[in-house]
Amino acid sequence: MGESQRASSSLHIVVFPWLAFGHMIPFLELSKRLARRGHAFTFVATPRNAARLGAVPPELSARVRVVTLDLPAVQGLPDGA
Incomplete structure (x- = not known):
């Protein structure tokens, strides 16, 4: 697959x-x-x-981004769980 074809078929995926x-x-x-x-x-x-x-390996840092999500506290779980 050519580089231009690969770029047009690339995806942005959110993983949760x-x-x-x-x-x-x-x-x-x-x-x-x-x-x-x-x-x-x-x-x-x-x-x-x-x-x-x-850390994400440097060669992938432009393609893999870690986003933090603060969630409300839940009784019985440690803070930040």
Whole structure:
């Protein structure tokens, strides 16, 4: 596939996985793999989980963006969960 054809068929995908950390890592890895194929990703996480994810590799930073979403406190869960 030519570069111009790839650019016209690329997607921007918003990923909002279940907020349990065990669900976030596989979705982030999938996002990075697909970003290497030319797609853009906005990955949604709580501030606490985003801090634990680690940095996006520099070569993917233009295609994978982590956005934090503050959620209201829920009784019985730690703050920021």
